[in-house]
Amino acid sequence: MSDSSRETLMPETVLLDHGAGGRLAHDLTTKLVLPIFDNAMLADLNDGAILNLQGVRLAFSTDSFTVDPIFFPGGNIGELAVNGTVNDIAMCGGTPLYLSAGLIIEEGLAMDELERILKAMGTAAQRSGVKIVTGDTKVMPRGVTDRILINTSGIGVIPEDIDVGCTKARPGDRIILSGTIADHGIAILAQREGLSLETTVTSDTAPLNQLVNQMFETSKKIHVLRDPTRGGVGTALNEIAEKSSVGIKISEERIPLRDDVAGVCELLGLDPLYLANEGKLLAFVAREDSEDVLVAMQQEPLGQAACIIGEVVSEHPERVVMETRTGGNRIVDMLTGEQFPRIC
Numbered sequence: 558m559s560d561s562s563r564e565t566l567m568p569e570t571v572l573l574d575h576g577a578g579g580r581l582a583h584d585l586t587t588k589l590v591l592p593i594f595d596n597a598m599l600a601d602l603n604d605g606a607i608l609n610l611q612g613v614r615l616a617f618s619t620d621s622f623t624v625d626p627i628f629f630p631g632g633n634i635g636e637l638a639v640n641g642t643v644n645d646i647a648m649c650g651g652t653p654l655y656l657s658a659g660l661i662i663e664e665g666l667a668m669d670e671l672e673r674i675l676k677a678m679g680t681a682a683q684r685s686g687v688k689i690v691t692g693d694t695k696v697m698p699r700g701v702t703d704r705i706l707i708n709t710s711g712i713g714v715i716p717e718d719i720d721v722g723c724t725k726a727r728p729g730d731r732i733i734l735s736g737t738i739a740d741h742g743i744a745i746l747a748q749r750e751g752l753s754l755e756t757t758v759t760s761d762t763a764p765l766n767q768l769v770n771q772m773f774e775t776s777k778k779i780h781v782l783r784d785p786t787r788g789g790v791g792t793a794l795n796e797i798a799e800k801s802s803v804g805i806k807i808s809e810e811r812i813p814l815r816d817d818v819a820g821v822c823e824l825l826g827l828d829p830l831y832l833a834n835e836g837k838l839l840a841f842v843a844r845e846d847s848e849d850v851l852v853a854m855q856q857e858p859l860g861q862a863a864c865i866i867g868e869v870v871s872e873h874p875e876r877v878v879m880e881t882r883t884g885g886n887r888i889v890d891m892l893t894g895e896q897f898p899r900i901c
Contacts, residue, residue, distance in 0.1 A: 578787025579831070579892025583796065602800060603722050604648040604783065607715065614717070616651030618642055619710035625899040627674070627704055629748045631741075631759030634707055635674035637835060637901060639681035639689075640764050641786070642711040647766040648782040648838065650721040650773070651713030653685060658692040659708035664699050674705065685764035687711065718777050725780040726801035730869040731847035733840040735768065735854060736761070736862040737813045738790050742832030743821050745900055756817050763836035768859045775853040778843035785839055786901055788892045791830035793839060794877045795891045805877045807867030807889070831892040833900045841869060 567588055574581040591600060598606045605618025620641050627634040639656065646653040658678065662671065682689050740761040747758055765784065772779060781801070785793035790812070798805045814829055822829045836859060842850045847865060854860030867879075877889040 573898045576787075576898065578789075578833075579792050580890070581893075582788070583792075583891060601722055601724060602796065604645040605651070605711075607649055607722065614651075614715040616646045616649035616653075616713045616715055617711070618645035618649070619708065620645060621706065621708045622901060623703075623706050623899050624745065624901050625703065626745075626748055627670075629760055630744050630757050632762040633674055633677050634705060635677035636681035637760075637762050638707040638709045639678050639685065639687070640762050640835065641901065642709040643681075643685045643687060643764045643766055644784045644836075644838075646711050646713040647764075647769045648721075648784055649713075649715060650719035650769075650782065651715045652770075653687045653711055653713040653764075653766050655713075656682065656687050656689045656709055656711040658689050660692070660694045661702055661706040661708075662694065662696050663702045663704050664696055666704050671705070674707075681764065685766055716773075719773060719779075721779055721782050723781055723783065723797050723800040726797050726803050726805075726841045726869050727780060727843075728803060728869050728871045729844045730780055730841040731844055731865050732794075732805065732807065732867045732869070733842060733847065733851055733854065733863055734790070734812065734866045735765075735838045735840070735860045736836075737815050737818070738785070738834055738837060739818050739822065739827075739829035739832035740815065741835040742789070742827075742829075742900055743818045745833075746825075746897060747821065749897075752821065754817060754821065758815070758817055758821070761834060761836035763859055765836065765838050765859060768838070768854060768857045771853050771857050771860075772840065772850050776842065776846035776850050778846045779840055779850065780843070781839070781841035783839045785834050785837060787833055789829070789831040789833060790839065791828070791877070791889045792891045794889065797839075797841070798877055799875045801869075802874050804870040804873040804875070805867060806870050806872075806880070807877065808880045809882050809887075810880075811864055811866045813862050813864060830889060835901060844868075
């Protein structure tokens with residue numbers, strides 16, 4: 558890194574923070590995983606691997622879902638698993654086609670709950686246009702796991718004229734956010750902690766591939782796509798700034814946030830920039846095409862609240878700086894620590 562003060566030492570044991578999607582998760586990947594499994598496809602650290610198989614470009618992704626509770630306002634662990642992998646493939650510029658599903662079930666899970674989860678997976682797959690074509694089931698003794706964990710892997714085809722990746726951000730790019738942030742994180746927290754809110758905050762879990770298709774129909778000058786899940790928008794922007802060796806400047810005033818979500822964050826001292834999203838994306842688009850892409854997004858149901866929140870700059874490389882509502886500047890670093898575990 559360009560700033561040695563941002564280096565962290567690896568602890569002697571694995572911590573919950575290593576799964577939070579923030580600084581420790583990043584260090585685990587870059588300092589332990591990458592040196593062992595060293596290859597160019599992994600090193601890019603995109604949402605999935607971009608492969609070339611006999612002249613056909615493929616996007617391949619895998620993810621594991623451990624959310625607690627498994628049923629929450631706006632969804633459940635089943636549709637979350639399908640949507641999450643569909644979105645990872647879409648963030649590579651791919652058209653999602655086929656998914657696998659691995660279930661690790663705790664003995665004693667009610668059969669009707671398992672059926673609800675599987676039906677939600679089927680509905681989510683149908684909505685996003687993918688097929689679940691293979692899978693595996695394991696059952697663990699009571700107390701060894703927690704009700705059910707799901708792994709999904711997926712594969713899709715990347716058209717020849719699409720080229721996105723977290724190393725491709727360029728000075729001048731406008732940064733578009735597809736909608737309000739922190740909805741999923743607050744929905745899970747409110748359900749888990751039994752918070753009494755005036756309105757029910759629902760998860761934003763949704764497949765983004767149709768929105769991405771509309772964006773690419775408008776412009777091929779989309780350089781980076783990322784869905785800011787664990788670690789939120791703040792961490793995702795830092796990862797892109799670091800991999801592309803660019804600076805990023807965003808405006809707090811432009812970042813869309815529901816009033817009730819903002820209220821919970823203020824009450825509990827949480828920063829919405831670091832809370833998980835499961836149906837939102839960040840797009841880095843060439844300045845000359847950014848307004849057209851924005852308009853196209855706003856015409857789609859999942860992009861109606863899309864807005865430009867900032868731009869890529871040559872100054873302060875590998876740093877994210879936010880202009881605050883009071884007119885000052887604040888450095889937005891990667892998430893440090895775990896705001897709360899098992900969010901997705």
